[in-house]
Amino acid sequence: MSFLVGKIVQDVVAGAPNNGEGEDNVGKVKSLRVGRDTHPYISAQAFRRWLRDSLPAGEPRSAVTRSGKGQMQQAYTAGRPDQFLDDDLFGYMVAVKKESFQRDTVLATGTLVSVVPQRPALDFGTMSRDFPAGEHPVLHQHELYSSVLAGDVLVDLPRAGVFETDGSGLRVSLSPAAAEEAVAAGAEQVIFRGTAALRLPLAERRRRVALLLRALAALRGGAKQALHYGDRTPAMMVLAPLKGGVNPFTRVLGARDGKPEFSTDVVREELDAWADELDGPVRIGWAPGFLGDQRERSRRELEDLIKADRVILGHPRGILTDLAKEIEAGTHDGWFEDPQS
Secondary structure, X not given: OOEEEEEEXXXXXXXXXXXXXXXXXXXXXXXXXXXXXXXXXXXXXXXXXXXXXXXXXXXXXXXXEEEOOXXXXXXXXXXXXXXXXXXXXXXXXXXXXXXXXXXXXXXXXXXXXXXOOXXXXXXXXXXXXXXXXXXXXXXXXXXXXXXXXXXXXXXXXXXXXXXXXXXXXXXXXXXXHHHHHHHHOOOEEEEEOOEEEEEXXXXXXXXXXXXXXXXXXXXXXXXXXXXXXOOOOOOEEEEEEEOOOOOOOOOOEEEEOOEEEEOHHHHHHHHHHOOOOEOOOEEEEEOOOOOOOHHHHHHHHOHHHHHOOOEEEEOHHHHHHHHHHHHHOOOOHHHHOOOOO
């Protein structure tokens, strides 16, 4: 059993990829305060939307149903993780007709927060096209910023393609009728972490996780693309298989002298501290040009670990697609097994 844990880093240049509630005619980016400092952020909800939208066009998505009016509205998906990859990996809650079905997420994502404080700039704009001479333009403003943002990520691999059918409260993922259909389509009945569950064939579970990794490698999305289009693929990512699900790599990217800095000392010490829990090498995807010469300096400082196959350092797309291929080939099937089952 293993969890893929690590860090996702976005390099935003003059962008407004995730906006909050506006004030008057001013569009605001999402930001938080730490003491007197302002840190822009990308919400986990926005990042997960980008990732879902980056799945292959041919992959069926779970349809969303909206019901009710006013403050009594609700929206929910089909709640069929056996049929839809996004219901499986992203989770859902369906509460209708006195019935509730819920799936906790397989993919856990943190908020991507600016590594160093950054006060957003205010862009002033006007609209006056085709206005008669002498007419006042329509004025508008919006915030934008340049910053490096980072957030934690975890993929609970043993739960991919495994759905609870018993338990208390909202743990049940499928209705009895849906469970019968899943069994008829090839799901097997198992006990998973002390609860009755259904498990999809291993080949399908591999395929879903591999698709998730490839979607991350080709990530796209974000607000205000007409004015502030930018690359949203990871500028850096760290992924490692850990048996217990703890994420020891949350502090590999910090701030020094007002700039983001990758710490090879943190990587080295955490590798030693969690050596008994690691179930493979730490994969570091690092886009060339990101953080200047830190990439090659880090490669030199980690050379012994790279030669010992304890660390893999390469382009984020190569790291993610290679791992997807390995998972599809069955190289890491042990990661999907839960010893408690």
